[in-house]
Amino acid sequence: MAIHFESLDSDIMGRVGKLSVGTKMIKTPALLPVINPHLQLITPLEMKNRGVEAIITNAYIFNQSMQYRDRALAEGLHSVLDFDGVIMTDSGSFQLSVYGKVSVSNLETLSFQRDIQSDIWVPLDIPTSPSADRATAERDLVITMERLREAKETFGNDAPIAAPVQGGIYGDLRERAGRETGELGFTFCPIGAVVPLMEGYRYRELVQVVMAVKRTLPRSACVHLFGAGHPAMFALATAMGCDLFDSAAYAIYAKNARYLTPHGSYKVDELVELPCACDICRSYTPDELKNSKEQERLLALHNLYVTLAEIARIRQAISDGTLWELVDERCRSHPQLLSGYRELLNYGESLEEYDRASKRRFFFRGNESCQRTEVIRYQRQISRFRLGGTVLITFDHRIQGGFSDTLLFKPPFGPYPRELKETFPIGQSEIPDWDEAMVRQGCKGIRTLIATHPENRVVISCPPGWLPVVRSELPDVEVYE
């Protein structure tokens, strides 16, 4: 029954992987739709027919339910929910975060999850609110870690137990939680208590929290971003190495007459069109949807389809090595997501260590693309160029005699020898008409070249239009028009 995770393909820190629980296997990144047994707008079986491999439900609700408790204990969850894929159960921690207390202990909920035959069990961790002070966050974390240890000791190393990583908004606590969770040998680690950050559009802080956890968690751990959420932020989370999302959003939004898209959401009343390719949106008019008695179910189906499509798009992007482009696309859909994206780019140096060597392409999408890992990596390689005594860097590919070596120039990367012309990223990158930001970034590549080759004399040949930028970036370098 142990949980195993294997990364099959990766891009930035994101991966396409295989999560196994016993004999069951699901592909990641994956969305686990949240199932409320009392309110099944879309049944788990219908979901399975649309490609859903795993769902999540709440053991606490089953435990408290007159209707379901005994049935779940007798038949098991899979029979009750009519779903033979992976079923994960939450413990009641969510209720703890909302009501402040629950009528179950850590070992009780874990035993109950085992007894109803859940595939992945969650201990009763303490979700620390982002508004909690440091002392509270630390105290909560101590309890969570005790309960994780208790779970391991009681149920053994092979029990399919998730280990939530807490610590509030305190980076060092999240790092400590990540490290200790890994040391305990857990392979499946949800990042907990980030819902308030997401609900408050605090994506910059979300990035800081997730990156703190990832810094210390073993790379081999499968990371579940608990309570995420809106498909607009899946790409950003995946780029940081989150593998699983669980979401009640498809249903909650539908209940509130809201229409999800991967770039934001609408109230149904705001729609003059149905801007989506899904079967619901191509079969109904906006007025029919607004007036339908089945509106909630129709919206839930639409919401689920666009969410599953986003997961598919993320996996395709990882396979292509175009995840940065998807992150860029999605994160511009809200200014606070853009802040989160820009924050992630600040971690470029660490991300570069994870990033893969070659990709389908590099499409420049705006100034933010100058900070992509591919640019950082390329500019690191520049220090290893072997060059003769005098080096010409030519912006317009005009060749002049009298130099030991001639390098070409492609922003935002910088100088390159002809031999690299067909290799990634020089050969597979497309850029728009040059702009100032990318030329400045390319000049940083020249600066690296000069700093790492102090024995060489470097001369730049540059069209007059770019002279001011080049001179301001490289004031001490010989530049000719």
Place this chain on the structure above:
Amino acid sequence: MAIHFESLDSDIMGRVGKLSVGTKMIKTPALLPVINPHLQLITPLEMKNRGVEAIITNAYIFNQSMQYRDRALAEGLHSVLDFDGVIMTDSGSFQLSVYGKVSVSNLETLSFQRDIQSDIWVPLDIPTSPSADRATAERDLVITMERLREAKETFGNDAPIAAPVQGGIYGDLRERAGRETGELGFTFCPIGAVVPLMEGYRYRELVQVVMAVKRTLPRSACVHLFGAGHPAMFALATAMGCDLFDSAAYAIYAKNARYLTPHGSYKVDELVELPCACDICRSYTPDELKNSKEQERLLALHNLYVTLAEIARIRQAISDGTLWELVDERCRSHPQLLSGYRELLNYGESLEEYDRASKRRFFFRGNESCQRTEVIRYQRQISRFRLGGTVLITFDHRIQGGFSDTLLFKPPFGPYPRELKETFPIGQSEIPDWDEAMVRQGCKGIRTLIATHPENRVVISCPPGWLPVVRSELPDVEVYE
């Protein structure tokens, strides 16, 4: 039978409109799928059931067809194609551009189009290749204009004749063509011979051509972008005031085993996932699609669904006043589209004259957002502020005594009085954490304030982090930390 066009709602130069031909009416922007009578992967009736209101077919094919010619003349096009919406016919100009000649005259094709009961007829205009020299482009244009005049004279003012605007890549010829077409009283004006620009990803030139035509064409003319095409560029074209697209792409891409998305396309073999919400993509696995005997039809359906969804999204964006945001999203999907978008932003001053006064919101999506029409318009308004003798502009909303007026500061707009706090765009704009580009743009607003209020003394209060930027943009202004 005359063609009428009415704009109901607008954003930038784009509009949601009503195009009437006789008693038939369609909503714009609209996609007219291209129907080849010999090859109907999806029938016009199926399209109608998915919301298609108008289609386009080729009169020349009907004219040359043993199978269809007499039937079309006897029953009319609507019966032959089983479609009671608007049917537009092309004349054979496309064949002219490919084969260099056609066996039909201008009046012959127009008479034939009338006789088969087409709703919109196209004269035999001369599509000038973008590679043609100026003399050729001018000679071609003279012939096209003669044929338009001939069409008017022969069939009268009420005939539903489209007037293609030609002129190659020569801005002055396109302007002349637009002016003369308008003077002849045409209300439906396709922009012709841009397919090679689109096929070559020459979007910067496409923007120049379309903007030249729009400069002289009456605003009331319905503009059809002939041969467009890929849904990734519909938003850009709409922002320039294009109302109709016709596209064989859904079918041609399907025939070539290609999968359309509004952000680019894939070869089917490249797909490891089906990254879309449509019924095909949520019902089939990638392997099933790759191996299906019905692959071409399945792909054509998918391609059509995503194209129709994009039209719906554009209309929704115009209704919301968020078309700039959609243009930004789509144009970043290819570096050459980004060049086209940046070129369009260079027309900001002219676009501002068309743009509507108030919008749902302004979301900042990157440095390009600094050049949006809303920023240009806001900064024009600054000259009309009525101010006392001494003016404090405060970046951090700290108020100080001793000033006649205090203005707050919101980049990229600039200074604003408290009374504008709730009005568009100050009140409805969301920006990420401040960045240098937006603060520089906001400083331009301060520069306008100072230039248009020479009698006032302006002082800026600014946090230390932004001092260098403010001092470099406004070297002569008093700045306090």
